Amino acid sequence: MSQWMSPDERQPTQVAQIRQSLQEQIRAGLLRPGMRLPSERALSERFATTRITLKEALAVLETEGQIYREERRGWFVAPPRLIYDPRTKSHFQAMVESQGRAATTRVLQAGPVVANAELCQRMGLAPLSPLLKICRVRSLDSRDVLYVEHYLLPERFPGLLEMDLTCSLTRLYAERYGIGYGQSTFDILPTAAHGAVARALGLPQGAPLLQICRLNLDGQGRLIDCDMEYWRQDAVVIRIQSDPLP
Amino acid sequence: MSQWMSPDERQPTQVAQIRQSLQEQIRAGLLRPGMRLPSERALSERFATTRITLKEALAVLETEGQIYREERRGWFVAPPRLIYDPRTKSHFQAMVESQGRAATTRVLQAGPVVANAELCQRMGLAPLSPLLKICRVRSLDSRDVLYVEHYLLPERFPGLLEMDLTCSLTRLYAERYGIGYGQSTFDILPTAAHGAVARALGLPQGAPLLQICRLNLDGQGRLIDCDMEYWRQDAVVIRIQSDPLP
DNA sequence: AAGTGGTCTAGACCACGCG
């Protein structure tokens, strides 16, 4: 019945030892959240190894979300994760502040676009449908952690582009258009940073990300919008409390 | 208002080109789900580069979940993802079969343990509390994709270890102990493979994983168990449909 | 026995950040 657990733990690799060593320093508080690590060259000397091997250890810690990088600026110790329940629609600012932290929002782009194939499929649209696209970056304690693309049906939101898009879109929907949320669907999956997302969050190409695609319907079951969220994966933990499904 | 999108797309790196090339072959169906890729050495020759660079491209595709590896066996094209709503408590087999796929379960270990610090905290237990630990590996179409550790309160489940633990624990709870689920809490976060998890799923140390920690209460709000799930991150997409929270 | 991925070495050049 009970099976033994691999009797011979093989000796740890250099990568594992370096990872372990850095993790210990972080846990002990010697390397504090937000602090920059020494340069890769300095670390590789200190651990008597090459940069490649050292980078491999950093990559594992990055995958675990214990450290993060800013492109060409260096490696930093990850602050505590934001607790995020995707069902509490947006009010990003309120959610962040209720956890004792500071939020800001920056609009990168806002304008009409033509839906691409993936969006048409997700939103159930006719090919080449027009949409409004709003790109925003949101920060947690002055650190950019979230890049969001909102895709809205233009006919439901006339004049939206002239409004202040740095605040909650949920509030704009409700107060200016009388549109409230009903059922929503979320897809959560890890992915890698590319193009616009990588640039917006200051990540190198290929860095790990947590993607959340939300499809929002109104009280009558009609489509409101589709949001593509890309989180720095060290910055967040998805926490969902639920009663069981029927 | 609208900001231009980085006017000069810098020329793609070798890593990006290799990634692009492999992705295209996969999308076109020339490399089919489950197929093994050529060896790293063969690929690095074909792309006229070194193994390190080639491996970097494979690592990005792995992060995206387009390919996966089996330790020392090679790289494979990822099959379609299982759609998983963590709120539909277990019945792993039923969930898998309803999506037209095949499930199996293997018990690695089952026995009493002493709760570690993390578990005491998550479950709100006194230090050194006794628990029952059940380790299982679950496969999708003959591929091991999920490693689960269940931690149960021993006083609620006398004699459990003598039962057939390859089938649904949910069913055992209900049929043999009259215990059903009430509220549950899920934490979802990407992490890296280590030790027992890596061995159980045949992953190299440091490979990306999706961790889901579930804390299950019964109808009276009393703790039932805590499950630590570790998914191959290419094998699953978390999909949650929900009405908005009050 | 041959071939594979896992691990590691010892460099190099470049674009960019920062002072």
Place this chain on the structure above:
DNA sequence: GCGTGGTCTAGACCACTTC
């Protein structure tokens, strides 16, 4: 202009899988 991370080269040995 210096140091940084980002990218890349050209090898090597070992443990393990597969034949």
